[in-house]
Amino acid sequence: MNDGARIPLGAWVKELINFLKDYLGWLFDFIAMLFTGIYDATTWIFTAPPAWTIIIALAAIAFLAKGWKLALGTVLGLVLIITVEQWENAMLTLALTLVAVLIATIIAIPLGIWAARSQAISNVVRPILDFLQTMPAFVYLLPAIFLFSVGPVPGIVATIMFAVAPGVRLTELGIRGVDREVVEAGTAFGATPARILRQIQLPLAMPSIMAGVNQVIMLSLSMSVIASMVGAPGLGRPIVQALSSVNISLGFEAGIAVVVIAMILDRITGGFGGRGRSRKHASRSRRPAAADSAAAAAPTAA
Secondary structure, eight states: OGGGGGGHHHHHHHHHHHHHHHHHHHHHHHHHHHHHHHHHHHHHHHHHHHHHHHHHHHHHHHHHHHHHHHHHHHHHHHHHHEEEEEEHHHHHHHHHHHHHHHHHHHHHHHHHHHHHHHHHHHHHHHHHHHHHSSSSSGGGGGHHHHHHHHSHHHHHHHHHHHHHHHHHHHHHHHTTSSSSHHHHHHHTTTTTTTHIIIIIHHHHHHHHHHHHHHHHHHHHHHHHHGGGGGGGSSSSHHHHHHHHTOOOOHHHHHHHHHHHHHHHHHHHHHHHEEEHHHHHHHHSSTHHHHHHHHHHHHHOOO
């Protein structure tokens, strides 16, 4: 194929990035300042206190999520990270992951609810999510580094773009999967759409929503390691260093720390999501549950 017939798609994208940087630079500077502030605060929370306080806090959360076995596993896993001298890197990765998860969840859940309540919005969002999910992870780093330079911010932005899709999809799926009869019962009792959403649809869709949050966490953690290539701190740096120097011991130690953090986050979110599923199954086993939910959503008489 000769050059005259070649479509300069890459040049068009480059021009678009330059246009955005020239005319919306103030917006990207504000986003960078906001994300940096949130990241610095989260990093301080995980790195300033002694390691044992973080271990106790995470073990307590694990105990609330799934009991003493997960709490004990959390303690042992975090102690292992300390013994391989990857504690600070692990906390930096955890901070970046949680910031990205927080922002991605704030975007994903409302967007998923909107898509579930409007077929037109769903039709627009679906191809965008398909594009985000099929794009290779490294490609997200290019526009992020052009718009935000190097450091944790482009890593956070790339991580959000990479991880947001399953949160939107599973939130929409959960809302659409709520029994139509329960929603109709709430409407018959005179509940407003907002109250039906808040007291019927969201509680019943919570297992699916939590599964989406779980997927957002896992994808964010995997991307936060890749984001070290644009200057993001954390466990990605020793992994990249190990790859470049063929240092098997360093790579294994950093890699096992990533696995420990991933397992802890996965089990905690899975535990809270499992509680939601248990409540949902219990409510289905009781026939008056639909009427009770609808009645709870109905406006009370003055």
